[in-house]
Amino acid sequence: MSDANRSTGGHGAGRLTEHPTLGPHVNALSVTMIFDGQPIEACDGEPIAAALLAAGVRVLRTMPRSGDPRGGYCMIGRCADCAMIVDGEPNVLTCVTLVREGMVVQTQHGLGEVAWGIPEAAK
């Protein structure tokens, strides 16, 4: 995976702790999840995808067959660009699934490792 992921500084991703009209954001970085083997701090109860994007992660999954990267689009649980493997379960929509302490999140490549009875040609 290229340096496009994790480069918080490079592309200016981050958290908006202050805001001129919405006020301060009071949710603290109080939980840790594991993403592709690395610990990532998150706010309790925020969507997994939000925490990953804030941490500078950009690619959340790669598509079957083409391998093209996806990194979130609708953020309302409709488009599946944010689908990842969470605690071993694939196709979890991380933009509407909330972080819990100790969650194990992995980049989903294709359909994920659990692909029941899907022909090779379709993967």
Added chain:
Amino acid sequence: MTARIVVAGGGPAGLAAAAVAGRAGADVLLLEERPEAGGQLRYRAQPVEFDSGGVESPALLAARLQAAAIEGGAEIRAGAVVAGWFPGNEVLVVEGPRATRVAADALIVATGSTDLPYPFPGATLPGVFSARGLQVLLNTHRVRPGRRVAVIGGGDEAEEIINDAVLAGCEIVWSGIAPASFLRAEGPDAVSAIVVGQDRHEVDAIAIAVGRQPDAALATMAGTPVGFAAELGGYTPSLNDRLASGIPGLFVAGDAAGVGSVAAAIAEGHLAGLGAAHSLGLIDAARVDEALAARGPELRWRAAVRSSMSPTFAQPYE
């Protein structure tokens, strides 16, 4: 047995409908897919304007509408997706791993709108979001996915996301509308530039803000005829003046009935709540007629556009 009205969607239209229907004496259940009700008011940062000249912060308006719904006796269930419709206005409700069927004597579909897509090469790259998607990240989750932003679009939606991005500390590198054949987002693994014609701009995120379309899938699934009206965002359910769909007991209000303002969504929610209550014999026709007569210009215009749509297709789901 008290008449049961189910409201699908807890945005401004749904909350207004729930308050009115509850006050009319119905047993109201409002189902909202997000963790809390409020709909668009939970992720928009700009003040909402009313015809009276008043403005209100979206968060305060959401709280006020929700309080009115609860005070009217409505039960609000958040984290509940209305995933299907069965004849007789029974709905399929999915909450986490559970799916249940909920019966309703009348159903108000207030499911809002979704962003219009705009396909162009590279549009699927990480870092490219719908305008609403970027709004949710910036305003609800308080996360900035990147600092240098390009916004594709030229209308109110584009103006709003540009304002939101600037308030969030982003730099707007380019904004405008161009044919898809003139646009390209470049990667390789996540967006790093947008090419517009001959010009290349380095970006960290792109927002597609080309407008919204009604999301009335629940009404369509029930067999509501649909027409096409560009002014209302595209495919729009065909409704009468009272926002009744032609499917007995099924009403549609707000953006699901045609993309419009928050004020119109609230007013249509109010009207649909009265219409649904009247259809169940809870209030006199005079109450509905009074609300129809009091409609402002936007509601009348919306009704006129809907009445003049040609039906596009029928739904023979028998």
